[in-house]
Amino acid sequence: MGPRLLEPIATTLNANSSVFLQFFELPANGHLVGRRCYIGDHPRSVEVYAEGVYNLDPVLKPSLQWLHSGTADQGAYVSLLSQIPGWHDQAYYREFLFEFDIRHVLAVAVPVRSALGSEMICLGFHRAHEAEPFCSDEVRLLQSLAPLIQSVICNLAHREAVTLSGTILDTVCDCHAGLGFVILDDDLLVRHANRRGLMQLGLYDSGGQGIQAASVFGELRQRLLDVESGVGRRGRFTLPVSQPNIQMPLQLDVDVRAFRASDSRTYYLLVTSERSDRKRLDDCCAVFGLSERQSDVARLVCAGQSNGQISRTLGITLRTVENHLRSIYMKLAVNNRMQLVSKVLDLN
Numbered sequence: 166m167g168p169r170l171l172e173p174i175a176t177t178l179n180a181n182s183s184v185f186l187q188f189f190e191l192p193a194n195g196h197l198v199g200r201r202c203y204i205g206d207h208p209r210s211v212e213v214y215a216e217g218v219y220n221l222d223p224v225l226k227p228s229l230q231w232l233h234s235g236t237a238d239q240g241a242y243v244s245l246l247s248q249i250p251g252w253h254d255q256a257y258y259r260e261f262l263f264e265f266d267i268r269h270v271l272a273v274a275v276p277v278r279s280a281l282g283s284e285m286i287c288l289g290f291h292r293a294h295e296a297e298p299f300c301s302d303e304v305r306l307l308q309s310l311a312p313l314i315q316s317v318i319c320n321l322a323h324r325e326a327v328t329l330s331g332t333i334l335d336t337v338c339d340c341h342a343g344l345g346f347v348i349l350d351d352d353l354l355v356r357h358a359n360r361r362g363l364m365q366l367g368l369y370d371s372g373g374q375g376i377q378a379a380s381v382f383g384e385l386r387q388r389l390l391d392v393e394s395g396v397g398r399r400g401r402f403t404l405p406v407s408q409p410n411i412q413m414p415l416q417l418d419v420d421v422r423a424f425r426a427s428d429s430r431t432y433y434l435l436v437t438s439e440r441s442d443r444k445r446l447d448d449c450c451a452v453f454g455l456s457e458r459q460s461d462v463a464r465l466v467c468a469g470q471s472n473g474q475i476s477r478t479l480g481i482t483l484r485t486v487e488n489h490l491r492s493i494y495m496k497l498a499v500n501n502r503m504q505l506v507s508k509v510l511d512l513n
């Protein structure tokens with residue numbers, strides 16, 4: 166950034182020093198200074214500035230306001246300190262500029278939006294007290310360079326965002342113990358996913374057959390149609406899906422977000438996670454040492470099924486269901502179905 170961007174422009178503008186600063190918006194209405202680069206005789210000035218002096222800078226104030234609001238896109242713009250009324254009477258000049266022998270400041274601010282969020286890139290060019298002020302021709306020159314500067318900085322920011330996003334995505338893909346995700350296009354073709362997301366949605370056969378053309382797509386399509394349409398829209402629904410070796414359907418919480426990809430098509434990001442009550446029930450079954458079949462019966466009881474429904478769901482006799490229930494009651498130290506459900510839901 167220094168030798169390829171700051172130094173050539175500073176030389177062209179005959180500036181004594183120059184600085185590159187990257188600003189991020191923080192959730193608590195604050196700002197964070199990220200990367201920085203300085204060329205000049207007072208390198209400590211950029212550290213002092215980044216520690217909070219920038220909040221006093223009248224040149225930077227409009228940039229931080231845009232970063233905070235983020236309401237509209239705008240191009241790079243050029244500011245000249247001497248055009249701000251009363252700048253030399255402000256604390257910014259007395260407590261910072263004067264100390265580091267800076268009197269004339271010409272700056273360009275570049276707003277950037279990427280996959281990592283909004284940020285503001287600022288380039289400042291300075292002259293000392295004894296130097297001539299920046300003239301109108303130099304201001305026009307920097308204004309003419311502003312679109313090129315913005316193009317370079319935005320390309321660098323997007324390249325960095327792609328690299329970091331790819332790293333995050335690869336990490337999620339490898340994290341089988343985490344949440345699952347699946348990206349579908351508007352034809353419901355899988356464009357990207359991790360294995361956990363595919364398995365949770367019943368689209369992956371762990372026996373080695375890979376992605377299946379499962380009937381779950383019909384249910385999934387209907388649920389997506391029910392989500393309010395439009396890019397950037399979000400939705401949430403519970404999807405019952407069948408998985409191998411599990412008798413009752415698994416209830417998944419699915420978060421959906423629609424977005425538009427570079428090919429202008431609408432895509433859907435589905436983030437899947439098992440419902441918290443299912444996890445709590447599984448934990449309870451493990452704590453009290455229920456067998457696999459007893460766990461199946463307990464889940465169906467908590468789902469509100471009668472003994473007859475459980476018999477038909479699991480393909481076992483009514484007497485077998487009753488025997489399993491007696492064993493479950495004994496292990497959980499309860500006397501009836503109501504106490505069983507209460508103990509499961511209140512389990513710490």
